Amino acid sequence: MSLGLPVAGHWYQSRDLEDGVVLIREPHVHPFARCNIWLVRGEERDLLIDSGTGVLPLTPHLPMVKHRPLIAVATHGHFDHIGALHEFKDRRAHGHEADEYAEMPDAMTLAPLFRQLEAPVDAMPYESWSRAHYRVAPAPIATRLAEGDRIDLGRRSLTVLHLPGHSPGSIGFFDERNGILFSGDALYDGELIDDFPRSDVEHYRATMQRLRALPIHVGHGGHGPSFDDARKSTLVREYLEGRRIQGCPEPPGGI
Numbered sequence: 001m002s003l004g005l006p007v008a009g010h011w012y013q014s015r016d017l018e019d020g021v022v023l024i025r026e027p028h029v030h031p032f033a034r035c036n037i038w039l040v041r042g043e044e045r046d047l048l049i050d051s052g053t054g055v056l057p058l059t060p061h062l063p064m065v066k067h068r069p070l071i072a073v074a075t076h077g078h079f080d081h082i083g084a085l086h087e088f089k090d091r092r093a094h095g096h097e098a099d100e101y102a103e104m105p106d107a108m109t110l111a112p113l114f115r116q117l118e119a120p121v122d123a124m125p126y127e128s129w130s131r132a133h134y135r136v137a138p139a140p141i142a143t144r145l146a147e148g149d150r151i152d153l154g155r156r157s158l159t160v161l162h163l164p165g166h167s168p169g170s171i172g173f174f175d176e177r178n179g180i181l182f183s184g185d186a187l188y189d190g191e192l193i194d195d196f197p198r199s200d201v202e203h204y205r206a207t208m209q210r211l212r213a214l215p216i217h218v219g220h221g222g223h224g225p226s227f228d229d230a231r232k233s234t235l236v237r238e239y240l241e242g243r244r245i246q247g248c249p250e251p252p253g254g255i
């Protein structure tokens with residue numbers, strides 16, 4: 001239980017990376033549920049890619065975008081990526097999952113996984129917080145995204161890539177000019193998950209083939225450290241080399 005834990009001094013932590021990208025994280029969230037939140041700065045507006053667990057408001061942590069238009073997108077509908085989405089007006093997600101954001105059913109968000117973790121946090125977001133009451137707030141989607149859509153931020157634009165497998169509506173965003181890929185949970189430097197209830201291994205494999213052919217300067221995933229093109233190739237190869245082919249026995253040591 002969370003009782004006895006101190007209240008965290010700062011819930012969010014951010015780091016400025018190159019090319020106008022800011023990484024925001026929730027260091028006190030269990031690593032399994034600690035996603036990478038990306039802020040991509042354009043000349044006219046900014047793009048927020050994912051929004052964390054939402055246990056505390058994210059907006060106060062984003063003073064740099066206070067007086068600018070912000071587009072908030074979700075790479076997919078799992079709780080660790082969409083918890084604070086409701087705070088933003090311009091919300092976008094892939095059409096395969098978008099309808100469900102109005103209700104945020106557990107079947108999509110997988111919020112019970114967070115409630116059931118032994119230690120979902122290692123410090124309290126606020127004194128009376130309880131994991132038993134954790135829910136994802138409804139955030140109806142007005143703009144449904146699809147493969148090939150472009151998001152223009154002013155002198156910078158990103159293309160939507162549909163990357164199903166981890167979930168049916170998983171998407172990534174590719175800034176072609178800078179070679180920056182935001183890949184959500186389709187690809188990151190860590191244990192990839194293709195056995196959630198709505199995961200599909202064949203779709204995942206096709207997504208990996210596609211990512212293999214995409215040259216990048218840097219990849220920013222939904223979890224874990226960022227990766228370069230060589231590391232991307234390794235991650236893709238390790239997945240495709242059969243470790244997770246449907247029907248194969250689990251690798252030694254489990255997943």
Ligand SMILES: [Zn+2]
Nearest residue numbers: 076078166185
């Ligand atoms: Zn996920």
Ligand SMILES: [Zn+2]
Nearest residue numbers: 035080185222
């Ligand atoms: Zn995730």
